[in-house]
Amino acid sequence: MTGRMSLRRPLVVLAFVLATSLGAGPVLSGDALGRSPVTGARPMTGLWTGTVSIWRSTAFASQHDSVTCTAAAVQMMLNLVLNRSRHDATEQDAILAYEQRSDTLAESDGSDPAGWAAALRQFGGSRTETYHWERHASYAAALRAAAHDLRMTGKPVGLLVYGGTHANVMVGFKATADPARGGSFSVTSVQIAGPWYPRAGLDPPPGTWLSTSSLASRFNRYNERDGLSAWVGYWVIVAP
Secondary structure, three states, X not given: OOOEOOOOOHHHHHHHHHHHHOOOOOOOOOOHHHOOOOOOOOOOOOOOOOEEEOOOHHHOOOOOOOOOHHHHHHHHHHHHHHOOOOOOHHHHHHHHHHHHHHOOOOOXXXXXXXXXXXXXXXXXXXXXXXXXXXXEOXXXXXXXXXXXXXXXXXXXXXXXXXXXXXXXXXXXXXXXXXXXXXXXXXXXXXXXXXXXXXXXXXXXXXXXXXXXXXXXXXOOOOOOOOOOHHHOOOEEEEEO
């Protein structure tokens, strides 16, 4: 999501703000601990063992250039949800083009949480139609929400990392209790896939497990100022 160009689409920001003011904007969510479990709902990830992982190595997609991190993240997420293995630059470019018609950015070459979620809905059909962005007031709350949604749906969760300048995909977690039960729990480690790999210096090998303390150095408060100001200062996820 890094990079700059001159005033990409100033009217998109105006349209987005107008839609939000009319009640048609993205979802703003609170802490997962405040979500009441649905009676009779069964987690798509099966019996609780303390660890959930949906990762498959053939789902990994490396971004083909410096601005397609969200597009490659969408490609990985679609690979997991749709049980496919696409990695091509052509699809990434098509995803990014759609994201940029749906996001709030004025200058950045990449895309943002709104574009990321919109592309998942567009390219995954009915299997991904509920994807949306959420902002959370704390790191722990964002992780609990992500863990809850991954546990219940069996679908990956997007993480806006490095202040919102990069995209990672959460594909697994370990927790002190089952998020599906709706009570108190803590996430102790997270499994991620980052599309910058195999280039050095940004993302570990796909499927790496990180402790929550290690993840905190990359998954931090959103600080990008080019798009929607409502994200700034929050931990932002793209959830199913």
